[in-house]
Amino acid sequence: MRRPRAVRPQLEAPQHPGPIRTRDPPAVPASAASHGTLSHPNNDGSPVITTTDLTKVYRTRDREVTALDGVNLHVDKGEVFGVVGQSGAGKSSLIRCVNLLERPTSGTVSVDGQDLTALAGSGKRASRALREARGRIGMVFQHFNLLSSRTVLGNVELPLEILGHSGQERTRKAKELLDLVGLADKAKAHPAQLSGGQKQRVGIARALAGDPKVLLSDEATSALDPETTRSVLQLLRELNRQLGLTVLLITHEMDVVKAVCDSAALMKGGRITESGTVAELLATPGSELARELFPVGGAPSEPGRTVVDVTFHGETTTEPVISKLSRTYNVDISILGAAMDTVAGKQVGRMRIELPGSFDDNVVPIGFLREQGLTVDVAAVADAPVTDAPATDAPGTDAPGTDAPAGRGEALTEEDAK
Structure with missing residues (x-):
């Protein structure tokens, strides 16, 4: 089954190679990316x-x-x-x-x-x-909406009364539901005698009364x-x-x-x-x-650095991928922030790292991370410092670097381009 999805990028960044997919909201096209199959047994994709x-x-x-x-x-x-x-x-x-x-x-x-x-x-x-x-369709409300004059059992029986069930059937079903939500011993209590969590459990039992x-x-x-x-x-x-x-x-x-x-x-x-x-x-x-589920912060420490958000999931959460990257390409990596948690029963981690050089300098290391099964999102590319071009010995004499604007390509402004 396909579900519409529109993803808003965090910031404008250079066009990068690799599978970075962005789409501009608010339009949500019917032909957007596919909806994956869920792991639990109740789902049949319909x-x-x-x-x-x-x-x-x-x-x-x-x-x-x-x-x-x-x-x-x-x-x-x-x-x-x-x-x-x-x-x-x-x-x-x-x-x-x-x-x-x-x-x-x-x-x-x-x-x-x-x-x-x-x-x-x-x-x-x-x-x-x-x-x-x-x-x-059952519904659970924020503010419980229990009738204070009724017992817990009576509150759960209310929708069954409206549906026309007999008194004996109402009581049997309501007791089953209270047992299901862990409140079998509170059947004769009134809402005022319950904690907030217990009141919400009564609300859930009531919502389940109509099957x-x-x-x-x-x-x-x-x-x-x-x-x-x-x-x-x-x-x-x-x-x-x-x-x-x-x-x-x-x-x-x-x-x-x-x-x-x-x-x-x-x-x-x-x-x-x-x-x-x-x-x-x-x-x-x-x-x-994804950014709000796992917020990680950190800006480039100095010009000429690339900041990358890396998401670990599945088997990659236990693999020393960052250490392997540093050894393989002899690159110094700074960790600016990290978070790890369990999502839908699976361990997921997110890390913000800083790499030396521009994005172009890091195409291969970033590609390596993707090859390891990680999701890579380029968060920021800091401009390289602008330096003065070396002086020429005499008019008309070319000196190294004088053919290009000062600084690296990332530091070009619109005025430079004009």
Whole structure:
């Protein structure tokens, strides 16, 4: 299955040989790079959630706000897909349009092969067919939304009541779900007696009451402390694997993407500027999401140096590649920054190194790194120092170096070119 992907380069740099692929947002072509096959068993490569040219415009008396601007999204069966972006990027509008809590201004939304926008009808009330379709989509909210007057068991039973289940069946199913999320001993407690993490687990159990195929998570961990966040994310991953759930979550936290996501998309200004599996993103030079997942800093220490970002994944994380490069080509390498973490269950590292000389001087060493299976992204090429041209002995006498502008080619300015 192909997923659109547009990658924005970090900065403008000289054209380099090798497989550096960049593409200018915001347009996201349907024929963009392929979507890799995920490693976990629930995925069969078929899309469960698809949005096509999705637009949402909020109108007031005196202005319009475009929250979604032609969003194309594909979430494959059985994967955990994260949409990441800053506040105001359009994430919440997107996830609320997926189950039509917000009706799109234009475009289509399909879930499990069913076009939900076609079921919406023209009235304000949802059609019966849309309500039935929503029953197969669970949603977890940021602020829990539990009824304080009901017990934990009663909160989980609520959607089953709405669906018309008998009292005995409601109780049986709700107890099973509480056991699944680790709260079997809290059935008779009230929300006020629970911690934030426990409340969110109740919210997750309630979202699973209708046996959904899709689970939507709207910033479900943003109000939780780091330790509780990790436990809730672990629960979502376990449910994804045990129940075969497809999970679409939105977040502004990169740690959430690193912890549980198989794939991710970056939203800015109501548009998806980049998407793909996490492995694809980390292997794509210029990927903004990859840089934010593994931020490494460091500028050239002096003119005439080349700064390169190197991403290690798979078996390369345990290989002494940088040491081998230094010995093979007798080159001095400075490490400006490094980060290593586990992403989607695999160890990934990112390192920023500095090489002496211009990019042209380092074509072979950079090629060597790529041959070792590393992703290489040229972050900066510092200009070489400008030196005065040697004086001539007499007019008309050529001296070495006087035919070229002062300094190396990297230091040429537009005025020099004129």
